[in-house]
Amino acid sequence: MPHPCPVRFRLALALLMAGGLAAPVARAAVDPHARTWANPVDVDYRYNYEQMNQGISYRTGADPAVVRYGDAYYLFMTLADGYWRSTDLVHWDFIKPDRWPFDGPVAPATLVADGKLFLMQSAMQPVPLLYSTDPAHGHWDFWTRLLPPVPGAVWAGHESEMKPGDLPPGPWDPGLFRDEDGKTYLYWDSSNVFPIYGAQIDLALDHADEGEGKRVTFASKPRTLMRLHPDQHGWERFGQDHTDESIQPYVEGAWMNRHGDTYYLQYGAPGTEFNVYATGVYTSDKPLGPFHYAPYNPVGYKPGGFVVGAGHGSTFDDAYGNTWNTGTMWVAVNWRFERRVDLFPAGYHGDGQMWVDTRFGDFPQRMPEHKLRPGESTFTGWMLLSWHKHATASSQLPGHGPAEVTDENPRTYWVAAQSTPGQTLTVDLGATRTVRAVQVNFTDYKAGRYGDAPDIVTRFKLEGSTDGAHWTLLADLSHEQRDRPNAYLELDAPAHIRYVRYVHGHVGAKHLAISDLRVFGHADGTPPPAPELVSATRDADTRNADIAWKPVPGAVGYNVRWGLAPDRLHETYQRFADQPTHLQLRALNKGVRYVVAVEAFDEHGVSKLSRVVTLAP
Known part of the structure; x- marks a missing residue:
């Protein structure tokens, strides 16, 4: 069966005096003006019981879709009996909708168009498309009770029984996009067999009075947009730290953004049940391609630390024009698809390179109330x-x-x-x-x-x-x-x-x-010294590199950082001091030149970077 993400059946006052106080000091339960947060996002994840025959019960959330509508942000996720609203991206309130024909929607898609907020869930058969003009109060209506079938889709009961070129039903893991010219596009699929598809759709916004049943039609035939190439892209390989090449990886979670004249088709790979679940991107000058693989992939990647995983999410702009990327964190205590949601700063360089900053991504971050300057970090330094x-x-x-x-x-x-x-x-x-x-x-x-x-x-x-x-x-x-x-x-x-x-x-x-x-x-004191980078060499299989550094006395951990240039070390693998001071990095793209460096951190702060070493293609 397809491998959809969910159906991966899916601190008054504090003590300020050195001697302390014997009696407690009363204070408010939570400071509503707090401006920091830490991943995973602090929301009331809903209980799931999908593995009923095993008696497993756990809270989970994944595949976040965040959209700004009016003066608020709305967060939808997999296996939730509602959604969350925030006006500051720090404090989130759960909303139980008055009309919710979903049994815990899976990998939902959102769209703001014509003053309406649309919501679609994953499906292998026709499902409703909802819309709201008052999501703050949970009021939703049907735009259509049944989406039209994907043109040309066939289903033989299992992927293995389908012929090459067959189009599966859907849309599973949908993504909706409204372009500047008013045209609407649908992107979808979650599979280790099939690619990501796209098509133009018509929501009949200009003639909605024609009737509910005619409000959604396909305006173009579905088109294959991209596939995984794990033989070329190390990070697309399956398994923990990309170590299982016996299983074909999964591509899923399509999301589209436009920045300037470039379209950024984002996707999740290689699997939500591993530390290396990440977001990649293909770019084009047209919403349906042709698309080109970005050599700086993956853009959202967090394989180490407390929070691991940054795949299958959404990218959106806040009220100040800052860009953010959401993703899915792997927990896997009760079930391998037990997950949480994370949030990271993101953006674009002047030459169009997209980036997502996961460095110290599970340490406290400061939520800005202004447009961030180029290179300005949200990390508090705590x-x-x-x-x-x-x-x-x-x-x-x-x-x-x-x-x-x-x-x-x-x-x-x-x-x-x-x-x-x-x-x-x-x-x-x-x-x-x-x-x-x-x-x-x-x-x-x-x-x-x-x-x-x-x-x-x-x-x-x-x-x-x-x-x-x-x-x-x-x-x-x-x-x-x-x-x-x-x-x-x-x-x-x-x-x-x-x-x-x-x-x-x-x-x-x-x-x-x-x-x-x-x-x-x-802690009082100076940050640790920069670690000595002993070696950084590309393997014969250039998807891999071996990186080694000398331990720094007293260090809590290290960040191995790499990217396309010394000022673009956007990728980070966090390692704690009880782990070896060497790393086989298996996330590289063949034919791409990289630079790599290491920094240390402890309770005092963060060191300067080690020397920067080039990893030739």
Whole structure:
């Protein structure tokens, strides 16, 4: 069967005095004016139970489609019984629509045209096309109850039974695009057999009174636009770190943007269930091509760190003209298609090269309220303070101790022996640090939930201490009214503390389980020195390169960075200091010249870059 993404059946005041305060200081639960965020995006991901025969229940979200409509942004994703609205891209509110004929839409597509917001889901058979002029209040209507079939599509029951040149039904993983001349285009497919297709469609916006059944027609025959070439493009190879060439990779998640006179056809590959799920792009001067492979691919790529995966998402502009790219993060605790959503700054160089910045993409980022200057970063500079720090808990289940919450791995986790209020989880930062933000990432361990319910909310407090005996309130979510699977809390003021303590209130699942309690801020002192890049050589298979560097004492980790030029090191592979200081990079394109460098980071900051080495084609 096709391999569609979802059916991959798919921190008053903080402590400011060195001695601490014995009594807690009251403060608001959440600062509504917070202007930072950290991936994964902090929304109330919905529970899914698609693997019913295995009794698996977990929160998930993938394939994000973000669109700006009016004065707000709307986020749609796979397997959600609604969508989210934001006016600042930081705070998101879930909206339950009044008309929702989808059983958790899959890989949805959005379009703003003629003052309307359109929504389409993936399909192998005719499905509705919805539209709204009031999405803020969840009001939707049918533009048409049944989309027309793809012209010339056939279906023999399985891809293996189809003949070369056959067109599969759909559109699966659709993408909608409205060009400046008013013409509308549809792009689609998710398969390791079939390519990405495109066609012009007519939404009858100028004559909608002709009747619902005539409002959508195909204005051109479907056209093959692009296929994967893993023999040429290393990053398109299947498997963890692109190591499985026995399986054909999947191409999916088409999304189109126009910048200037260039059309950017984006796609996801090679598979959503791996750390290397990425976004690539083909370009053209026409909306239906011919399209040309971009040598700087992949554009959205995050194979290392806490958040891994950046494929199958959307690209959009904010109110200030900044460009953003969304993607899909791989979690895979309960099921290999358990996922989250991430958000990264993006843009275009003057020569048209598209870029997505995932460097420190799971550390706190600042949301700008202005047009970013060329080269201006959204990274706050708040460093990870919790990595491999000693953690203790009030209770635990065997095999799931508190040490798991500081390893930067969402697939390992602490489970409390009971989920009763008052359970605690404490991280010792080793010395007094300046704490700026905390992210609490919950895990669904034998969750046993499905759908929505009033008790699916996340409530807890965060406390800080300098001595482990006297505690001050840092954040209070004890009256939270929504679920926070990846709760990110920016402190109202810096807290100078050594200990951070989670005090449990309530979770909607059967068990209290936390994968990582991530603490951000900085330690006094100077950043680490630049690492010494020992070697960077291309393999005989030029899709691969071997990169080695000397360890930097005290480093928390390293960023291996590469790109087409020293000022365009847009690709990053983050490695922590408990991993080897060498990397086989398997994401290169044959025939493309690259440059590579390495930087180190610790609790003080980020080093300068190592020397830059050229990787000849």
